[in-house]
Amino acid sequence: AQSVTQPDIHITVSEGASLELRCNYSYGATPYLFWYVQSPGQGLQLLLKYFSGDTLVQGIKGFEAEFKRSQSSFNLRKPSVHWSDAAEYFCAVGASTGFQKLVFGTGTRLLVSP
């Protein structure tokens, strides 16, 4: 079974500064990897996904993530954070077999300071 670790519960970043959110996964086969964002009381919005191919993937809202197989990581980055980016961010790993269920990390709450 797959698992995901997001080691940072909270991160505070100044507006305009760069951002990196960490995600480590465990899965025996090639993983399908996702980053989602959730605003309070809302559902999940997909930021980006990795299935195969280029290990640097671009997403919406200026986000990107890099898949590093050797480190079992899929960290999310943004070069310049906006106040509207404050939200909860979830990394998820999907199984490549069976129901292809998603397993989510515990999430990282991003706070943006002025």
Added chain:
Amino acid sequence: GAVVSQHPSWVICKSGTSVKIECRSLDFQATTMFWYRQFPKQSLMLMATSNEGSKATYEQGVEKDKFLINHASLTLSTLTVTSAHPEDSSFYICSARQAGGPGIEQFFGPGTRLTVL
């Protein structure tokens, strides 16, 4: 495209009553739908996977008699919380996977906030 809706968006009920939550794929057909619950400040936990026309598959520890899931059509799945109690209060989110779509991707609904008094 790939929009998933949930109804209601929030519901308050008395302890012991049953509550039904609907999950609809609005512009695509979904062979598989998933139900998650999320407690405050916590992650999403998968409750069950439902495939159209067959019984749902529940995750370990989820009571199938308490959380009834029906996936009667390719665009609708329902979750019924039977004899709800305060500990069932949570945020319930559904997702859907598109029939014939690019494999694994799930599209999420906006969630339903259930409060049991």
